[in-house]
Amino acid sequence: MTDSTMNDSCHFYRELTALESFQEAIQTQLHSSLPLDWWVVVADIAGSTLAIERGDYKKVNTVGVACIAAVVNIDRSIQIPYVFGGDGATMAIPGAIIEQAHSALRGAQRLSKEDFGLDLRIGLVRVFDLVSSGFRVNLAKVALSKHVTQTCLSGRGWDEAERRTKTPGSTGCVWLSESVSASAQANFEGFECRWHSVENFNGHKLSLLVTAMSGEADRNLQTYQDVLKKVYSIYGDVQRHHPLRASKMQLTMNPDSLNHELRVRSYSRNAWEKTRYFLMMMLKNLAGIYLLRGNLDTKAVRWSRYRDELVENTDFRKFDGMLRMVIDGNDQQFMELQSYLERMFREKQLAYGMHQSGEALVTCLVHSYTGNHMHFVDGSNGGYAMAARQLKQQIVNLRGARPPK
Secondary structure, eight states: OOHHHHHHHTTHHHHSOOBSOHHHHTOGGGOEEOOTTEEEEEEEEETHHHHHHTTOHHHHHHHHHHHHHHHHTTOTTSOOOEEEOSSEEEEEEEGGGHHHHHHHHHHHHHHHHHHHOOEEEEEEEEHHHHHHTTOOOEEEEEESSSSOEEEEEESTHHHHHHHHHHSTTOTTOEEEOOOTTSOOOOOOTTEEOOBOOEEOSSSEEEEEEEEEOOSSHHHHHHHHHHHHHHHHHHHOSHHHHOSOOGGGOOBOOOHHHHHHHHHHHTTTOOHHHHHHHHHHHHHHHHHHHHHHHHTOOOSSOOHHHHHHHHHHTBOSEEEBSSEEEEEEEOHHHHHHHHHHHHHHHHTTSEEEEEEEESEEEEEEEESOSSSOEEEEEEESTTHHHHHHHHHHHHHHHHHTSOOOO
């Protein structure tokens, strides 16, 4: 592949037409193939279950989003597709920036280890190698608002890249390590964590994972459509079951909560620079609380609209080869949905995982306070990661194989 072709493919994702609705986004026939010179990046917290049991799930979320920030900031003219998974992230990058990506990802690994005590496992697999082995690597993007789109993934190539990343000795995977001699330069600009966790409105926050199990794409699409219809019939429309509400979003002045952003944004800085950054966060949040109460706008931030935009630009519902949702609901709704999913599981149409939490955690990637800001949502106390444990066991039960690690 020539340098000219590689440079042209750099903007494949930026130029991809955004779909208008999530219902369109799960229709995988509308997805596009990733260019062959791109790479799939899988970032995963090794031992995340133990971290959750220690009560460190916010740290796990923080590292996952910081990893995304490090890659997105390599070259802001190149739009990077990514999906946040709770205890990691899946991304794709053009081959033209592969060396810079290695350095940025190693920087994220060092941050994870040195400031959060977590091992960030990172593997990169070339799309050409996946496609040559018979694995499709497709994606789409869906518009969340005027300024923000969300990535949706399809094709078994993404799962195969994850399998190779988590399987030592797999061929066709480049593993990154936090080698002292290797370049490790990461820019975490835009990473923010300044909001209170969001209490449930009706009883709990439900982290839900559903994967259709048919070998036929049309049947799988029907399964996902049926599940979404069932969710809406039980929980009501999006406004009713959305885990966030603009009126409930509150900036925090709790130093422990702000400490996650402080660690990321002041990583490797001296004590004075860390102190200055912390004071800046406190002052900005104090001013923000005042301006939010009065719905007052400034040149930098449209505070009268910011919380509404935050709710719009949230990844509470996504598709990366499986359906992922964080839903606010009550116990009766949970039991009704669980009964439906269990019946579908017994009919071998799907596998699912569910985990109830008292709160939703919000971690942010802010490029602009006037629309271009993305917000990642997960349930507290394990969220998606705990739901994934049930999902993996159900897949084992249906396929009769060992669970994926």
